[in-house]
Amino acid sequence: MKFSVLMSVYKNENPEWFRESVKSIVEQTVKPDEILIVQDGMLNDDLYSVCDELKQCYPEIRYLKLDKNYGLGMALHYGVKACKNELIARMDTDDIAVENRFELQLQQFLEQPDLSICGGNIVEFNHNVDDIVSMRTVPYSMKAIVEYCKSRNPFNHMTVMFKKSTVLAAGNYQTFHLMEDYYLWYRMIKNNCQMCNLDTVLVKVRVGNGMYDRRGGFSYFLNERKLFTVMYKDGFISISKFCYVTLVRMVMRILPDKFRKVIYTFALRK
Incomplete structure (x- = not known):
């Protein structure tokens, strides 16, 4: 092929x-x-x-x-x-x-x-x-x-x-x-x-x-929220899922870089 x-x-x-x-x-x-x-x-x-x-x-x-x-x-x-x-x-x-x-x-x-x-x-x-x-x-x-x-x-x-x-x-x-x-x-x-x-x-x-640094900041969160808003308006996710996901992601993006790196390495990865 x-x-x-x-x-x-x-x-x-x-x-x-x-x-x-x-x-x-x-x-x-x-x-x-x-x-x-x-x-x-x-x-x-x-x-x-x-x-x-x-x-x-x-x-x-x-x-x-x-x-x-x-x-x-x-x-x-x-x-x-x-x-x-x-x-x-x-x-x-x-x-x-x-x-x-x-x-x-x-x-x-x-x-x-x-x-x-x-x-x-x-x-x-x-x-x-x-x-x-x-x-x-x-x-x-x-x-x-x-x-x-x-x-x-x-x-x-x-x-x-x-x-x-x-x-x-x-x-x-x-x-x-x-x-x-x-x-x-x-x-x-x-x-x-x-x-x-x-x-x-x-x-x-x-x-x-700087990969983990680039995944922080409020502007990053706004792009994520924009995507999940599309999913919610399309009926792909519920309002409760939308609220939960956007809240978790907002916290992740405003954390100091060193804490975000720890979470990515040990909680969101194997």
């Missing part, structure tokens, strides 16, 4: 992490025939140098250059449209894919022809890929995914492989700051798309570089 890998890079990415991430893709047990990397606005010289180097080494790489920085949602919006294959795997530019990730996901699509999206678990590390600090598991069955979506994101975004046609039918990625993926999964659920997560780790995720 042919498939594409979709990534997005912008000027503040770490060039070495970007290189390592792409390397983990091209060294898979089953390799993609297209790696589409969206350049979200102007990059710095080091990143352009890495882009040139990667293109010379891996001819399957193709770049989609955007005239300005649109943000992740619109970068992926344009990227999905530009991918040439029906199956598209997402990958972030600072993470490491487990070597048989694509093999496992392709097998699941073969076994379940009506499947629209397949994700999996992640482990998180700081700077050394072997220094695992936590693990995020996600629900596996369609029923569990729908229920989980009422309070938390049911997919680890960097692990998903999906069908282009069903993503486009749900409206594609849209601008929804920090909620681009969660909002898309919700719309796909409303479209009765079949979903699953594999009970295995597919990606090793880098959690350093």
